[in-house]
Amino acid sequence: MANPNKVKGTAWESAIRDYLNAFLGLVDAHGKFFDPMSGANVRRAAQEGARDVGDIHCAPFVLEAKNTKSPAVPTWLRQAEVEARHAGFPFGVAVRKVRGSAVPMGRVHVSVRTWTRIRLALGMSAAEFAALYGWSVSLRGLDTSRWYLTTTLRDFAHLVGDYRRNVPVAGVTRAVR
Template identity: 40%
Template sequence: MANPSKAKGTAWESAWTTYIREHHNPDAHRNVQMGVKDIGDVNGYYLHAAELKAEKAITLASYIEQANREAVHAGQPYGCAVVKRRMKGVADGYVVRDVRTDVRLLNRMRDAEEILQSIAPTVYETFDQQHREAA
């Protein structure tokens, strides 16, 4: 690849997609670029359009604007930027959202857990314990 910056970005997208396949969704895959109607770099990050960035200078505001715009194009409720941390592996990268998006996501999780807890308390207890241990 002639453009070293593009090669770094592609390597980051590939590494993150592999990580997501192993730890989250085995069907995750990189998306084809769609220009002004881009839908994010990777499909399969639950409920999110993920915009991946591997740049020396980090500009969170532009990343979040792009991720939120691409979430609309992708029909996903949330956008996030997935930013490579220099000199670190995939698991040490950053997933970034604006506060508005994060509060919407947390409200959704809270409401879903309350529903599960009221309908199936034993299942909720198992679920809660499993996810507390994963941290």
């Protein structure tokens, strides 16, 4: 019998992947890729052991999917950023399932540093970026390494689409952006 927590985690990863592929227009109505070889496709990554490369690759992002009762966001973000470096992607984010809610309501968390790098790549002011993608701030004491920003998976999907249309992404051709 499979580990029930592993089964829940795998189901959440697959739900995120499927939602993003559909939102970004990369699959048909049956979930089949229009171009199976495209670097734009959102994919679950193979387990890599000690040099883990994250759960989901959504160029230019590595997503660390979490389906847990108790959040540990700063720890998840450190993990996601390390795994993004291992995978050769510039941004690592954590995506937490919200119990009892649909997939688009999942919470996407980013560190302040990652948020700033994405915002600057898009050429937006902090106020414009926060308003456009619905970011909220979590400040945990005076230790800035524990500060992060959060949005929904739906707003993050809009961000991915906008980023791909406006910033050159390695492996993602302009035609599919």
